[in-house]
Amino acid sequence: MKNVTDSFLFVGHWPYAGSFGFNTDILATNPINLSVVLGVLIFFGKGVLSDLLDNRKQRILNTIRNSEELREGAIEQLEKAWDRLRKAELEADQFRADGYSEIEREKFNLINSTSKILEQLENYKNETIHFEQERAINQVRQRVFQQALQEALGTLNSSLTNELHLRTINANIGIFGTMKEITN
DSSP states (O other), rough: OOOHHHHHGGGOOOOOOSSOOOOTTTTTTOHHHHHHHHHHHHHHHHHHHHHHHHHHHHHHHHHHHHHHHHEEEEEHHHHHHHHHHHHHHHHHHHHHHHHHHHHHHHHHHHHHHHHHHHHHHHHHHHHHHOOOOHHHHHHHHHHHHHHHHHHHHHHHHHHHHHHHHHHHHHHHHHHHHHHHHHHH
């Protein structure tokens, strides 16, 4: 290992002309040759390098331009989506409000129709009750009348004599005769 380190430390002291190594002597390296080679490389390589850099620059600019166009398109689509969302929300709110008002209207109509039906049923019930009361009153009247008539007939039959019967018939004939004369 010491030989390798020594060989790098003493690079400038290699006496062999055909060997490979680093020559640290600036005067022996021919700076003019190096500057000419570097100048040629810079002169011809500059165009190639600038063309490569220009192409790379154009690709980067095109990529940026495309990215900007895509970004603008995305922003435009996002704005359209927001507009559609706002419209959908407004329509949903309108549908919701219409639905609530329709429900309220149907509820009001149902309450009104139910109250009318209840009122009709109440009237029908009252009419039925009134009719049944009248029928019951008429039945009671008929029974009372029949009983009173039977009692009156019973009383008349028991107290009516032939003479009283003839006088009643004559009195009734007289009443009918008077009525006949009045109507003529």
